[in-house]
Amino acid sequence: MRARPVIAVIDVGKTNKKLFLFDQDYNIVYEQSARFLETVDEDGDVCENIESLRLSVFDSLRRVFAKKEFCIKAINFSAYGASFVYLDEEGTPLAPLYNYLKVYPKKLSEKFYAAYGGEEAFSLRTASPVLGSLNSGLQLYRLKHEKPDVFQKTKYALHLPQYLSYLISGKACSDITSIGCHTALWDFVDNGYHEWVRKEGIDAKLAPLAAYDEVSKAAFPGNNYLVGVGLHDSSAALIPYLVNFHEPFILISTGTWCITLNPFNNSPLTADELKQDCLAYLQYQGSPVKASRLFAGREHEEGIKRIAEHFNTDAIKYRSVDFDPEIVAALQKKTANEKLPAIGEAVFERRDLSAFSSYEKAYHQLMLDIVAQQVASTNLVLKGSPVKRLFVDGGFGKNKIYMNLLALAYPNLEVYAASMAQATALGAALAVHKSWNKKPVPNTLITLQYFSAPQDAIV
Structure with missing residues (x-):
């Protein structure tokens, strides 16, 4: 029997992590889900278990590649976006996957907004209400000022959907849907990164922007399939x-x-x-x-x-x-x-x-x-x-x-x-x-x- 062409999508939510196979008419022909325990960061705050997530991605793909009735032509990813994975030169995570609900230091927040135009003016330019750690760009600002050694070692900070893509493609990139969603990174007036991103050296830690439909060849073993950049x-x-x-x-x-x-x-x-x-x-x-x-x-x-x-x-x-x-x-x-x-x-x-x-x-x-x-x-x-x-x-x-x-x-x-x-x-x-x-x-x-x-x- 001829294998059915499909696309695999790994969808990572806060509670459930799922893999779907869609046929060419976009019917779901296979799905599996996983849940695993969260861990804590160095402050004792609950956060995603990044190692369990990484292993789960690899394990779920191995399972579907073993199914001879399907021929995987492409893989893409969707995930919650307000969280960064900090990678060193070797692609190894340097820090926990901090929870976007983690309390943001009041003094650091005040320092940031005082330096970059005040809360209202800044929020209007970046279309980002003041949301603390939910403004993921401020997580990078915090890392720079509270953990400068980790910041220095960081080659790339990838939003979670792009980290998932990186695991399979080996290619680091940023995506506009993650960058442009209440991150405080994007200037909606100038249609580019806000000036603070350059002044703080944050832009050097952000991988090049890729188009939503850009695909790469896979580094992970399997068929001859293509890998998308992931979406918020x-x-x-x-x-x-x-x-x-x-x-x-x-x-x-x-x-x-x-x-x-x-x-x-x-x-x-x-x-x-x-x-x-x-x-x-x-x-x-x-x-x-x-x-x-x-x-x-x-x-x-x-x-x-x-x-x-x-x-x-x-x-x-x-x-x-x-x-x-x-x-x-x-x-x-x-x-x-x-x-x-x-x-x-x-x-x-x-x-x-x-x-x-x-x-x-x-x-x-x-x-x-x-x-x-x-x-x-x-x-x-x-x-x-x-x-x-x-x-x-x-x-x-x-x-x-x-x-x-x-x-x-x-x-x-x-x-x-x-x-x-x-x-x-x-x-x-x-x-x-x-x-x-x-x-x-x-x-x-x-x-x-x-x-x-x-x-x-x-x-």
């Missing part, structure tokens, strides 16, 4: 939408964080938008994507716990609650004179649950509060752009109340729940499509469900 996970997940849809759209990617992504809004960030948790990052082709964030998934989780406890029922009962426009209209009438809350303000946690006569009414109010926040957050990046379609993926895309309320809020947009298998890994595969796949990209990658506002509903 948020950017990778947007690729299937950019490939399949050419009319302007906006995507709300929902989970614990609900992130609104607008690839068709090129207006510079304002100070007010920055304060309301907006940022911009560079998508795989180098264009800026304006984004806003909302902690809506967490608010939903806390809200359903409160409701379940009050009504003495199971926390997952919300899954069987259908959208009821009459309940919505009655609740909207009751809250019509309420002051609009600030974005990110948890409204439902202050509500008196004894005011609701049923679980269903309380849950509808929770969703009304969440969607009101979502609309305010989404509007920050929607305004002034020619968007006609709104896609929602992730958990809230399966929530009929959320989707119907969103359709009510945006009667002039086409609102869709979108779903696909493993968007992040699929995006990484599509990025190098031309290098391994002679078939056209199928137009059935994404399943859409349309939601329209009832004509007699209150908006």
